[in-house]
Amino acid sequence: MNAARQNLQKLAQTGAQISKSSLRKSAKMSNASGKKLNVIVEGNIGSGKTTFLERFKDYSDVCVLAEPIDMWRNCNGNNLLGLMYQDSKHWSFSFQSYVMLTMVQQHTLPTPCSVKLMERSIYSARYCFVEQMKKDKIIAEPSAAVLDEWFKWSLENTKIDVDFIVYLRTSPEIVYERMQTRGREEEKKIPLGYLQDLHKVHEEWLMDKTIGHCPAPVIVIDADQDKTSICKEYEKFEVDVLKMTPCKVGV
Ligand SMILES: Nc1ncnc2c1ncn2[C@@H]1O[C@H](COP(=O)(O)OP(=O)(O)O)[C@@H](O)[C@H]1O
Numbered sequence: 001m002n003a004a005r006q007n008l009q010k011l012a013q014t015g016a017q018i019s020k021s022s023l024r025k026s027a028k029m030s031n032a033s034g035k036k037l038n039v040i041v042e043g044n045i046g047s048g049k050t051t052f053l054e055r056f057k058d059y060s061d062v063c064v065l066a067e068p069i070d071m072w073r074n075c076n077g078n079n080l081l082g083l084m085y086q087d088s089k090h091w092s093f094s095f096q097s098y099v100m101l102t103m104v105q106q107h108t109l110p111t112p113c114s115v116k117l118m119e120r121s122i123y124s125a126r127y128c129f130v131e132q133m134k135k136d137k138i139i140a141e142p143s144a145a146v147l148d149e150w151f152k153w154s155l156e157n158t159k160i161d162v163d164f165i166v167y168l169r170t171s172p173e174i175v176y177e178r179m180q181t182r183g184r185e186e187e188k189k190i191p192l193g194y195l196q197d198l199h200k201v202h203e204e205w206l207m208d209k210t211i212g213h214c215p216a217p218v219i220v221i222d223a224d225q226d227k228t229s230i231c232k233e234y235e236k237f238e239v240d241v242l243k244m245t246p247c248k249v250g251v
């Protein structure tokens with residue numbers, strides 16, 4: 001790994017602000033070596049992941065992969081997302097299996113772009129959602145074991161690279177309000193308690209490092225800020241990420 005990347009890894013792990021120059025240096029060197037940059041964007045439901053990724057959709061050298069929710073809503077005509085929230089005990093295993101399949105498909109999707117930005121990952125599927133299902137006893141141990149075997153096989157047998165994690169860190173109460181405002185039909189009955197539980201497992205995975213393993217350095221953004229004030233944080237990251245791409249096309 002080149003020196004600039006190592007420096008970046010250290011900075012991100014200490015939670016220090018990543019300096020523009022270190023990010024740029026790392027990017028140039030990674031471009032020089034031809035290594036692509038794989039970034040996953042993590043956070044609670046409603047934390048602003050889609051909004052954050054929107055900023056990159058007009059750039060030709062950044063591949064943005066949003067969560068394939070439309071696939072989850074229409075798996076051969078079945079709305080697995082809706083079924084999971086209607087009857088989680090009955091449908092969580094099927095839904096989770098499909099989520100993890102679609103995540104591996106996105107992780108391994110070839111792209112000519114220098115940067116791949118992905119919304120969530122196989123890691124949060126396993127370490128946040130499956131962990132929460134186990135805690136809530138929505139899935140039994142044998143089902144959790146099958147999901148874990150799929151997870152381990154995927155990591156060992158497919159090319160899943162993650163260079164940095166952007167964690168949109170939020171308070172459950174704030175994302176609960178945003179989720180209700182967004183008004184997704186399937187999510188209408190999600191209680192605040194579920195978001196509080198999901199927040200905890202995200203914190204344990206990404207901050208306390210007490211669940212599973214964290215595959216890359218974490219860049220934390222305080223995403224409780226409203227849309228206006230958070231733009232500066234997003235702009236800084238956008239500029240830094242785009243410095244990693246040889247060309248910028250778009251507005
Ligand atoms: N920083 C923010 N402040 C206030 N509302 C936000 C902010 N970021 C996103 N939203 C709104 O909150 C809702 C969820 O945002 P979204 O980007 O869909 O989150 P996610 O993809 O993480 O679920 C949307 O209605 C969006 O317009």
Ligand SMILES: Nc1nc2c(ncn2[C@H]2C[C@H](O)[C@@H](COP(=O)(O)O)O2)c(=O)[nH]1
Pocket residue numbers: 043044045046047049067069081084095096099120124125126129130187
């Ligand atoms: N049970 C699971 N649910 C998941 C998983 N990944 C996403 N989701 C749900 C959460 C939301 O209702 C919806 C989209 O998430 P956003 O954060 O983008 O709103 O899908 C998962 O792995 N398991």
